[in-house]
Each structure stands twice: as C-alpha cells, then as structure tokens.
Amino acid sequence: MRVRTPFRANPGRSPESCPALVLNADFKPLSYYPLSLWSWQDAIRAVFLDRVNIISTYDVVARSPGFEMQLPSVVSLKTYVRPCREPAFTRFNVFLRDRFTCQYCGARSDLTFDHLIPRSRGGQTTWDNVVTACAPCNLRKADHMPRDIGMIPARAPKRPGVFDLHEAGRNFPPNYLHESWLDYLYWDTELEP
Numbered sequence: 001m002r003v004r005t006p007f008r009a010n011p012g013r014s015p016e017s018c019p020a021l022v023l024n025a026d027f028k029p030l031s032y033y034p035l036s037l038w039s040w041q042d043a044i045r046a047v048f049l050d051r052v053n054i055i056s057t058y059d060v061v062a063r064s065p066g067f068e069m070q071l072p073s074v075v076s077l078k079t080y081v082r083p084c085r086e087p088a089f090t091r092f093n094v095f096l097r098d099r100f101t102c103q104y105c106g107a108r109s110d111l112t113f114d115h116l117i118p119r120s121r122g123g124q125t126t127w128d129n130v131v132t133a134c135a136p137c138n139l140r141k142a143d144h145m146p147r148d149i150g151m152i153p154a155r156a157p158k159r160p161g162v163f164d165l166h167e168a169g170r171n172f173p174p175n176y177l178h179e180s181w182l183d184y185l186y187w188d189t190e191l192e193p
C-alpha cells in the first residue's frame with residue numbers, strides 16, 4: 001500500500017520541525033548516534049504500513065482530503081530490530097568520543113580532525129588514527145609524526161563501544177529534544193527543551 005501525499009499540516013508550526021523519535025520494539029531508541037529520527041512523512045507512512053505504534057503525538061495535525069492525523073512525536077517498531085553494536089565512524093562520533101576537546105591542548109573550540117600518522121605518510125582515516133584537534137594544533141602538527149614534534153594525544157584513539165558513546169553523550173544531548181522524547185532518552189543532564 002502506498003500512502004498518498006502530500007498531507008498538509010496545520011499552520012503555526014512547521015511539520016518539518018516535527019521529527020518522530022523512533023523506538024525499537026523494546027522502547028529503546030533504535031540508535032543514539034545519530035539519534036533515530038524520522039521525518040513526519042516517513043512516520044505517517046510507517047503508521048499506514050502498520051509497522052509502528054504511535055506512542056506520543058505533537059499538537060500538529062496533518063490533513064489530506066477526508067483524513068486528518070496528529071503527527072507522531074514518538075513511534076515504536078512492531079518488530080524488534082537487532083541494534084547495531086558498532087558506532088558509525090562519523091565526524092560527530094569522533095568529536096563525541098574525544099568529548100569535543102582538542103587531544104593536544106585541551107581547547108574546546110575551533111575543532112577539526114588530525115591524522116595521528118599523517119596521510120602523506122600512509123596514515124588512514126580510521127578510528128585509531130584520527131583525533132579531535134583544534135585548528136592551531138592541526139596546523140602545527142602538519143605532516144609530522146607525533147613523537148617527532150612532541151605532540152601526543154591525551155588519549156590514544158581507538159574505536160569506541162556503544163557504551164562509551166552513551167557515557168559521553170550524557171554530556172552532549174542533541175540540540176532539539178521534544179518533551180515527549182525525554183522518557184525514552186536517558187541523558188541525565190538538566191534539559192531545557
């Protein structure tokens with residue numbers, strides 16, 4: 001079955017600002033990094049395909065002729081999906097692993113990435129060869145080997161486990177959190193949605 005679009009959401013709040021948090025059948029987020037979110041269109045499509053239950057909704061109504069529906073803010077899959085145990089190798093996850101801190105000087109701004117063994121010397125873009133570095137440190141290190149220039153990262157880089165990233169993520173929740181999500185996310189920081 002294919003759902004006819006477009007639905008029209010009521011004016012006032014943009015439906016584009018209404019992503020649905022996607023939970024697995026055990027009511028845990030399908031993924032944390034990145035947080036499993038679907039667009040409102042994908043969420044409604046999944047409802048029609050009977051793949052999800054609606055757990056919570058926004059105060060925003062999608063309308064099409066003869067039909068209206070509150071946009072889901074939280075949905076849960078009807079069938080359990082085995083979660084991926086290996087965090088994706090993304091820019092965000094490298095920053096998160098390194099706590100958004102330059103591994104050479106501890107700076108927390110102007111962050112970029114440095115190859116421990118420079119690419120020009122065969123260094124790979126992998127978990128164990130890429131560290132968070134501020135731009136000045138990155139510039140200073142350039143094509144040097146770490147020991148040659150005395151720049152050793154605070155923590156030897158390695159592939160993080162999902163648990164490591166969850167620990168780190170408690171301090172760095174995403175920018176947008178709808179109140180209906182909070183019961184399902186366990187960042188225990190003070191949150192101002």
Ligand SMILES: [Zn+2]
Pocket residue numbers: 102103104105106107133134135136137138
């Ligand atoms: Zn630095």
